[in-house]
Amino acid sequence: MTDDPELTVLVVDDDFMVASIHTRFVERTPGYRVVGTAATGATALSEIDRLAPDLVLLDVHLPDLSGIEVLRRLRGEGNDVGVLVVTAAREADTVRAAAAAGAAHYLVKPFEYDDLAARLDAFRRTRLALTGVDRAGQDDIDAFFAPLGRGREVLPKGLSTETAEAVLATLAGGREVSATECADEVGLSRVSARRYLEHFVAREQAVVRLQYGGSGRPERRYRLRT
Known part of the structure; x- marks a missing residue:
């Protein structure tokens, strides 16, 4: 365990058993702590406001609001909490919508612990990259973007x-x-x-x-x- 700050997580999923599994996965990961769970979009929004977590594990299929709508409302309110979309939804439009709304990453269920741990590690490195930096150099900026695949890679022409x-x-x-x-x-x-x-x-x-x-x-x- 390092001296880096512990990152807090809210797990959002309408399936109690799935939320429990994801909570255990997060708790297995050094440097992370689950501070709450939510089973609806409305509850997720209120718990994010109350708990101010560093990261939200957000399902798309919720009984009231979709996870995408939750993400859009957060960004519309100026809330830049980290969001990792964790869902069974594979539709290209949903993936695009999550990316456009500012999701840090998108992980398709079902997945193994190592799949989530890799994304959590990338998020952590990104989150801490600019800690204590007032004016970022290019190396700092690359460190901030690269772990989540948004920085260094340039796709071949014709690929989006x-x-x-x-x-x-x-x-x-x-x-x-x-x-x-x-x-x-x-x-x-x-x-x-x-x-x-x-x-x-x-x-x-x-x-x-x-x-x-x-x-x-x-x-x-x-x-x-x-």
Whole structure:
């Protein structure tokens, strides 16, 4: 454990068991402490105002307001609390909306502890990057943006950040997909989906294997690198 400040977390999920699992995951992570839970969007907004957490684990599917609406209301009120969207929603429009509203990251359920821990570590490094800095140099700025994938990387021409996030989401939870399956889920052409998937392979975020069967070319299947 370091001398860095402890970061507080509010867990928002309408499923009690899921909220309990996510709470245990957070509590396993050094430097983090859960200070509350909420099962509705309205409760989440009031608890964020009351507890002022550093980070919110926010589900999209809530019984009253959607998680995206909660995020938009927070930003509309000028609240810049960190938000990690944690949801089963894979729709590209939802991913884009979360990014546009200022989510720090987007994690698709179900996931393993290590998947969440990696995002928490990235958030922590970002949160602490400018601590004690009044005037940031470029190295400070790069340290602030890079851990969450928003800084150093420049996507190849023709690829967008929002679509890249949506494609990456299809590989969450240990899934293995073909370019055709990815294209169907995200709403892309197969050729475009394959460009994104091959980009992640080139960056060593994903791996590809050839699946043989029947006649013709083997199918290329992609999964996240473990």
